[in-house]
Each structure stands twice: as C-alpha cells, then as structure tokens.
Amino acid sequence: MPPIDQNAGTRKYSLMKTRRVLQTISVLALLCVAIAPAIYMSNRISLDAMKWWLLGATIVWFLVTPFWMQQKREE
C-alpha cells in the first residue's frame, strides 16, 4: 500500500492559488495591451509612451501566461 501524502491537499490548494495569481497578472497585461492604444487614440498619452506600455505588457504576458496555460494543458 503506497504511503499517504498528507500534504497533497495543501499543495494542490497552493498550486491553484498560484495559478489564480498568474492568471490575474495575465489578464491585467492583456487589459494594458487593449487600453494603451485606446488611450493614445483619445490623445491622452504620447505615441512613445503607448509603445513602452505595450512592450511592458507584452513582456509580462509572454513571461506569465505560458506557466498557467501549460499547467492547464498538463492537467
């Protein structure tokens, strides 16, 4: 009979919590990608500022999203 892993439940909860945090960061990055051009369009930020916001959000999206998307795939 295999040994019972008493911490399995805690680990699963912690994994789910991490995943929620990562998903939230991804959503925020995506919102930034959507909003930056809209704000530029309404003439509230410069083109350069918008490009920097987009680059930052892009980096965050590609750094964070693969972790939770991969997790989901493996599940």
Added chain:
Amino acid sequence: MTEETPAPVPASASGGEYEREAIPKRSRLGFKNFIGMYAGEHTAGTELMIGPLFILAGVSAFDVVVGLIVGNLLAVLSWVFMTAPIATRARLTLYYQVEKIAGRKMVVLYNLANGIAFCFLAGAMITVSATAVGVWVGFPLPTIETWYPHHIGWVLGVAGVGIVIAFVAAYGYRFVAWFSNVAAPWMILIFLGFGLVALRWFLDESGAEIHGAADLWELADTAIWTGLHVPGSPDFSIWHIIFFTWFANMAMHVGMSDLSILRFARKTWYGVASAAGMYIGHFMAWLSASMLFAYQMYAAGLRSEGDILAAAELGTIPDPLPGPLAWQSMGIAGLICVIIAGWTTANPTIYRAGLAFQAIVPKISRYRVTLFTGFLTTIIAMFPGVTLRLLEFVALYGLILMPVGAIVFIDFWILPKLGLKSFIAEKLNTDFNWAAFGAWILTLVVCLALVLGGNIEIFFVSLPGWFLAAILFIGGSYIYQRKSGKLNAAD
C-alpha cells in the same frame, strides 16, 4: 486569412487519430474549442498584407465595410450549411472521404495540389515575418515593384527566418501549436491597436473631430477608404470584396478541407464558430491593417486620382510592408506581433504541406519531407512578388481545391437521390474514379481558360465553377456507374 490560413488544430485533430474511421462519441469536442481555434487560425500574418492590398485596390468605405460584413457572412454560412452537416454526419477526414469517392490516386493528386498551395501560402507568411526582422536587423526591404530577390541581405534574412521555421515545423510542431494559443489573445488586441493608432493619426493629419458615428463615417469615406485605385493593382468594387472575402477560405468551407476539423463537433451548428475567425481576422484585422497603410498614402499627399497616377509614374507609392507599418505604429510590440503572426501560421502550414507531400512518398520520413517543404517555402518567400499578389493567389488557391468540395457535396447529398451510389470507389475497390477526376480537371481547365481569356475575373469564377464541377460530376457518375454497369457491381 488564410486563411486562409491553416493553423493550430485540436491535438486530436492534427493527425494520428481516427484518420480512417468515424469520430466516436467520446472524442467529440464542445463549442468553445471551435471558437478559440477559428479565432486564432484566421488572425494570421497574411491579414497584415491583405488590408494594405485592399487600399491599393482602391476600395471605398461603404464597399469595404459592407463587402466584408456580407462576404464573411457568406463564408460562415458556407461552413454552417455546406461543411458542418457533412462533417457531423460522416465524421471522416476529407482525405478519407475523397479516397472513398474517387480512389487513392485522386487523393495523391489532391495532396500534391494542396501541398504546393500550402507552400506558397506559408511563403507569404515568411515574407511577412521577414519584413519585421528586416526593420530590426536593418537589411533592405522590397518595394511595391520588387518581384524577385533584390538584395543579398533580403535573401539571407528570409533564409534565416525560413530555415528556423522549417526546423521548428519538423521538430517542434506541438510547441508552436501551443505557443500560438498563448499568443492568440494578445495578437488579436495588437491588431485592434493598429486600427486605433491609425485612427488617431488620421484625426491629427486631417484635423477632423469625431463627435459621433456620422463624423467617423465622414472621415472613413473621405480620408481612409477613398476608393482611389493604384495602377498595377486589381481594381476592387463591392462585389470583388464580397467574393474575395467569401472565397478567401474557399478551400476550407466549400472545398471541404474543414471536414477534418468539424468532424469533431458535437453539433452541426458549431460551424457558426467560424464567425469568430471571420469577424476578428477577416474584418477587424483587415480593416486595421488597411487603415495603417491608408494613412501612409494620406500622409504622402496621395489624396486624389491625379496624385496617385503621378506617384505611380514616379514610383513613389508607399510600400505596403507589414514590418515597417507595425514598427511605426506599435514599436517593438508591433514587430513582435508581425513575426509571431507569420511564424505561428507558417509553421502549421509547412507541417501540413509536409504531411500532404509525405502521403505521396510515404517511404521518406515526415521530418525529412517537412524540412524539404520548409526549404522550398523559404525559396518562394524570397520572391516578394508572390506576397504582393496575395489577393489573386488566395483566389487561385480556393479555385484549385473547390471542385473537390463540390464532388464531396454531390456525392453525399445528391447521388443517392438520383439512384447512384455514394463512395463508389470504395464499393468497387478501385483506386481511380475518372468521373471525379474528370470533373475536377475539366472544371479547372474551363475556369482558368475563362480567367486567362479575360472573360471573368479570378475572384468571381469559383461560384459558376462550383456548379460546373457539380454538373460534370453528376453526369460523369451517371455514365461511370450506370452505363458501364458498375452500379450493379457495387451492389
């Protein structure tokens, strides 16, 4: 486009499973799978090329907006009423269904035609990606008049991009399929951003103010989609836009290539998921990309027919290259978008072309065939003329594969009603059905003769071509099955 553009499909649909059997109930997929797949598949690198080509083709605001709405609706209806009903009843791949109808030899020919078409399509995607790499690395990019490899830097740049894509397609297809899923939502928003940035530029340059929909329409009509045609490009009316949009993915809906995808759908109505791809990739993305290029024309002072004619004579029409357009509007994020859009869609296209070719030479490993396909595609990508003629090529691609879709449709719905047998090649255990082969080739010969003779434009010929293929196949099947006594043999 694309897709016109073949792209990541559900893992279970990408080959290796149920290739020669109907999809069992347990393996069928829900509606959401198809929404995501269609949205990602049709937001490709080539969309960034098609939008600017619309501007060169002189589209007006009413024509492009209404034309895209109607054309995309017709495309969705084609998926819903032509492809999906057969896919969810037969639940077979197109290849297996064609083999049952027309025999193994026809499948080999179909694979050859499909593989070559995929190579050209993937070549255009590599060209698109290379224009972004060129901005970054600094090699000279082609102009609107460049048809051949014009500079050693361009050749090396395209070769670099193409070879990387070829190796990844051969060895890391599943990684790219997964990565394109990661990139898809981000890419769609970047495409939307192209349009918003271009709109700001138009407002600044024209001094117009937007207080409502009427002002926006006024700007669109007088500054963005002005209807001014650039000599040397096709001259588009609303009918061109409707038919081009409808048939941009003709190989997939009317041509039945998506039987292989939609056979996994639980319900027939899941075909409406194609609307996600059409109205994101072939409406929003095309309009956004066209606005970016329209601004280049507007800012260059090309605001009347006389201006454009003069610029065309002087060779000063701006170049519709996605890389520089994306760089100016969105900076590095824009360049990344162009590279990823080209890369993630070229990869599965090369992979599928490799599979198509490998079916012809099964003794050579898939890796080797895919690598060879990738190198062939890279050579095609070095010719920018192919990409600059993308509108015509997309129409030709659909035309070549469309008759096979007509044959599948008639075989499934009409032949049994006429007292003829469906899947006759399987029933007769033959590897060649000349009725199907004849319908395909004769349709192509007649359609191409009409186009080359100047009787009808390539964008319109596929519709009468479908009916011609249907009639030829019915007539051919009647002779093949009844007159030769094969109908009894099949019983």
